Amino acid sequence: METSRKLIRKQSLEKLYNQLSATRKVYAPVIADDKQVEFKYNPGFAEVTFEHIRSTLSVKNIAFPKVENLFLYSNGKTESTITDIDLNKIPEVVLWGSHPCDNAAFDALRSIFEWDIKDEFFSKRMEKLVVIGLSCHLSDAYCFCTSVGLAPNSSKGSDILLSPLHNGDYQADILTEKGASIVNSFSELFESTSGEEVVLTTVKQKFDHEKVTSKLNGAFEHPFWVENSLRCIGCGACAYVCPTCACFDIQDETRGKNGKRYRSWDSCGFSMFTLHTSGHNPRNVQSARWRQRIMHKFSYMPDRNQSLGCVGCGRCSSGCPVDMNIAEQLEALQNI
Amino acid sequence: MSENIYKPYLMEIEQIVEETPDVRTFRLKFKNTAEAEKFSFKAGQFGEYSVLGEGESTFCVASPPTRNGYIECTFRKAGRVTKGLANLEVGDTVGFRGPYGNTFPIEEWEGKNLLYIAGGIALPPMRCVIWNTIDLREKYKDITIVYGARSVSDLVYKHELKDWAERPDIKLITTVDPGGQTPDWKGEVGFVPMVLEKAAPSSENAIAILCGPPVMIKFTMPVLKKLGFLDKDIYTTLENRMKCGFGKCGRCNVGKVFVCKDGPVFSYEQILALPEEY
Amino acid sequence: MARIGVFVCHCGENISATVDCGKVAETIGKLKHVAYSTDYKYMCSDPGQTIIKDAIKEHNLTGVVVSACSPRMHEPTFRKACAEGGLNPFLCEMANLREHCSWVHEKNDLTTEKAIDIVRSQVEKVKLNSALQPIKVPVTRTALVIGGGIAGIQSALDIANCGHKVVMVERSPSIGGHMSQLSETFPTLDCSQCILTPRMVEVAQHPNITLYTYAEIESVEGFIGNFKVKIRKKAKSLDEKICTGCGLCTTKCPQKKIPNEFEQGMGMRPAIYIPFPQAVPNRPVIDREHCTYYIKGKCKVCEIVCPTKAIRFDQPDEILELEIGAIVVSTGFDIKHADFFPEYGYGKYKDIIDGLQFERLASASGPTTGAILRPSDGQVPKNIVFIACAGSRDPAKGIAYCSKICCMYTAKHAMLYKHKVHEGKAHVFYMDIRSGGKNYDEFVRRAIEEDHVNYIRGRVSTIYERDGKLIVKGVDTLLGAQPVEIVADMVVLATAGIASSGAEELAQKLHVSYDSHKFFAEAHPKLKPVETNTAGIFLAGACQNPKDIPDTVSQASGAAVKVAALFSQSELTREPLVAAVNRSGPPMYSTCVGCFLCQSVCPYQAIEREDFKTRDGKIIKTVAKINEGLCQGCGTCVALCRSKSIDLQGYSNNQVYAEVVALLNEY
């Protein structure tokens, strides 16, 4: 569809939020007691932050929850029955105020979940999701969206993208049908653009991702991996805060006769991730696991899923207990 | 309602064969006949077998697509799921998702000699293709099967080995490791590579299919090369750990290659191109 | 495959009076994997057991739950029945519906529901049971007896007479122990040496007994049936094979001023010496600590005088390595040295002696050839005071226990004194008279009534010298704590019996536990008084706590029977309910990470180290390994293991977890 651009005044924005949150689930960022930025369902508008650089966790759980039931089962003496999850019950959710990197991540996730066989759990959640993104007027040393083909105001993945204007109002880019339908339902709140400048942060480009991708071909055996992963302690923090990491585990949990099969987030950084029952482990050292993480995002995914597996949000690096800085490593990688 | 790709077919255990003290073969029948009719698979493909409450485990379909109405799987009691499977009885329910993965290119092999080499519990993933080609016997020339196990009691499919041995159109060589033989053992005694070298099947117009523990593969490959087999004419299967079976969960890849999608069947030529991550 | 059979017993009406057994069987029968479920009046009766055996065959059962009485009652019965039915006995579990349910609750639905819950949890457990085989451990049928006192002698002879080999190790130059020092023994007053020395000789001559005197335990490794013991044979400095024991050397030795240990310091001995005339073996040793040659580098008188040229000054200590199947520890006791009692002036006053010194005085072979003469001037004491409980039962002195033998030997001492010094006066200060034992109290009464020993119930507060006499001040509590003062010529302290010196080191070498007084600890104070916590190591005599000769000999024979029972078969069979550390293929080998915290919780030293090495011998990983011969199956290591690498057969993590879940959830 043809995209369009409107203006929404600060007061109207509040009205829009309130009206949306009165009728549906709105997932918006707030600053929690412990100063961490987290997304919450339907917080009051006053609570919603427009001043955050990044939330601690990404918003991927809206489409790929950390735990998701795949089906329920019941075991009788010999008979077993399976009950499907009613995906139609998945509610419509408005994701509010998420930044362009996080919104672009939905495309990366889609490239995995809808590649080859379509994962209905993901697709259904995406179908019910409307993203009202917010361009970034703040950034920090961990941000590197510009290195992965994005920008503080990338519209990728957003249905509507709000960008702050100097006077405190917002420019609204209406990017999809879903976005348009929201704007249409609240058309009284939107005005024509005024020509006011948007306030955007600048994020310095640290590396050229295409160059990285091409370097990674044939870099499998490079000593780089061992040298640069010595510090890595093998936790799953980077994968769990990452907006595009999609690895998961499938488990059963039974109580009495009944139980559920669910999937939950997993991380390729864990030492047991690829362990065979025999005791053999194809990725038996941390360097192999670190390599997998970078390779997957910058080589395998572009190759197979036609999507980069990174949106430059910087969470993995800011959240890493030992400062495994991915941008730094990618910068180094493009020059090996 | 759209398709839930994680939902298994419910299968009923129709028959159980105790192959060895800890290896069993299940014959599974679809509970839902509509599902049975829709279902088809090819030699080499695998599936996710589940015990509801214990989880899923990945094995190849061990029966050939030429036998309709059921699938078979053979597993060794090792982890939580296989222990759960081992607790089941005829009539109990097993979940099955699949088929997944690629297949043995048996159409390409038509008109060729086939040499199957398997060790221990690696015969099951090969049994499907063996039977498949035997069932289409006239399309292939000589079929030779070399199968070794640690001891006589570790040999699986004992009754089928007997059938194969009796068939004039199949050459079967069975062997057990030194010390693993029983007094009435009539097969060879020795490790698979040595037995293979002794038998020295011709590589002329031949395909070799090789499955077994890493140490067996390691010592059998040079023998095959010596016999003149080309890398592209040797096939094997990889069995990396996987959860989903269709390229999403992120476990099974060897470099760029997804074992669940691009495998499990690989030619040795392909294997050589892979990074060492299997 | 899991095909479980459940057998609900009515126990007559013991269970069925409050539990609806039919309903239990029916409800349980609906559970997954339960192939057969029934109830019957008496499961333990022959017909009841037949039901189980038949069902095992008919339904091809893989597990059995007998829901009846306490497993502490009938578990062996039903395990045996299962075995007879063709099922591994360890695939049988019991649900305790009687002691833990029907007998303690009223008849109502809740009671039946509880019964169902109990049975269900056992069904879930038994599904996870493994078919276990008894553990077989080979047994080396040679016993080691450490200590050659009466305890060791008795044990060694009893074991040897059962036809088994015995190695006896004694650290002093002769066997015999404290008993050989005694004069006469209570309550019969027969001569100690007369009854002991024949036994000593028998030990020396017994074809099944190898005796090493002047030897000590260097190290002990291994486990029941399979100990590897290193013995240090200290150099005697002579060739025992050549020495005839003529004793010439001992008479010619110029160094003669060494306090004689056998005489409790009341006599002197030379540097080359035979401890006492009846010593076994009757060969001298050179005490290198006091020998002039070893101190000054010259002398060699003994070498010169020796008619057979048996002296070997350069003889080294010898280390022997022996394979041993069982060990009897009989290292005996010491007595608390009397300098422990400064208030009694021991050491200051020569005429205050301890009980063992009195034994030597009274002994016909002693320094005074049996005459009671006071050490200071050799005079016969006219007034003698015996003080019982010198140190014993005195928590303030750190010895809270009763030394058990003192009451009796004090009475004996008083009697012996009276028999030798008819006109003398004997006084005994005591706290209580403990004379339990056959003819013991009669013996004490005799001392009081026939020999007129003056028993004073009370403690002595102080002893001091006045005009060459010992003034003993105490109280008589029977006279209302009236002060008593006795002017004595001699005082004998019945000092506390304490652990033998070196007991702690030996216990550590043996990996046997010991109490705070360094006495060896028995495995169970009532039911395993002879065993230690380390399987295959037994206790005899006063190394466990002070005890008299009859008790010592009884226990020694008890220990011998334990050894003989162990040696009755070439293999030891043990219940396989033991712990195991998991194993897997390389490169992991085991999930055990080798922190060995389990080692410190194991009461049985059953946790060993196992190294996995590369072909060239480099250690890749060291992990814990359970010695099945030693593990008793307490499972403390299992609960401690952080990586869950240890599990316990019969009470595995999987099993107990399933029990908890099944008790609380309906299926």
Next chain:
Amino acid sequence: MSDFEPKVVAFVCNWCTYAGADLTGTSRIKYASNVKIIRFPCTGRIDFMLLLKAFANGADGIIVSGCHPNDCHYTSGNFHAKRRWIMFKELMDFMGVDMNRITFSWVSAAEGAKWADVVNTTVTRLREMGPYVSYRDLVNKSVEEEVKNE
């Protein structure tokens, strides 16, 4: 709460408390039927995780019991257990888990009457305390957490 019957799981050692409970039975001393016993060889074998699992599976209370100090069949298992329970109790207290719901006791094989008493006092206390709602809520809420997007 009057008709509330708490679910109680007892973790006991084989040699003392299990035998003691047998004696309660042979002595025909009645006690509340709420308690179900799980037998362990020794208190040293009892993993603290099992206690958590009992609460997770709906127990309202727990009894842990073994041999008196110095009476352990294995000499020291109960001493190790004691230290473990000291730590466990302090941690649970710190996390706000209600330790009044767990009774720790030493009951010997001769103390049949004490066992009945331990059970009855525990059950009476738990009846007064009511079901362990806060823990059950925690468990149930956790089950719902994963579907909160629905």
Next chain:
Amino acid sequence: MNNLIARAKELLENKIVQVIVGYEAGPTGVARPAFITNPAKADLLIYDERCVQNLAVYLTKPEVRNLGKMAIVATLPVMRSIMMLISEQQIFADNIIVLGVSSDGSLLDIADIKVMQAYIEKSDLGNPVKDRALLVELNKLSKEERFAYWQKELSKCIKCYACRQACPLCYCTRCTVEVNQPQWIPVQSNTHGNMEWHILRAMHLAGRCISCGECGRACPVGIPCHLLTMQLADEVHNYFKVYAGTSEKMSSVLSTFEPNDKESFII
């Protein structure tokens, strides 16, 4: 710091060690673990108040061990971790050189394990001051409030196990959470399962925690999970009068006992 660099250079140049485990400054200015194998790169080493990670975690990491003999920049918690690791037989005292640094950043002369022990013994071994204050606050709350507090905190846990991986004493190659027979800890993250995990972790560190606080610091979602182990470290001291990691021969309190251990809750 200059002393540290000089010493590091000397050790590497003289091939006494093959690697220095220390700190360097990352591109965003935070300090982070560094592995210096080349004496020329020793200048990268820093030591200041930013250097907070407990480096002892690398002593058991296979790929770091493969580098050869190491020297490690060691603050008090690192030294105590080293003591624990030696006592639990994970490392050998002979294989490491301790470059002790005092709280003011000066290089200590830790010649051997005895010197280190003496240094540890004269140090304040209680929990860090700021955590003590937090513990006091929490202990003031009612039971119900504490239950609510931990529920709220632990609901944030995503089971990334950074707390475990950052802890030098969580060196197991297979953690209990990776055991699935039985499944002690649910794989998924939910408040109850998360709580079970944190109880398990704290219990496994009871008597072993050396109060470095690394678990809480590593947590990407800010759960103060170090307070759990620190509370137990306090209790261990209250009950048993010991601090973990003060001697190479020490056995943890849960693997030892005294017959007269006092408690007041067992009837």
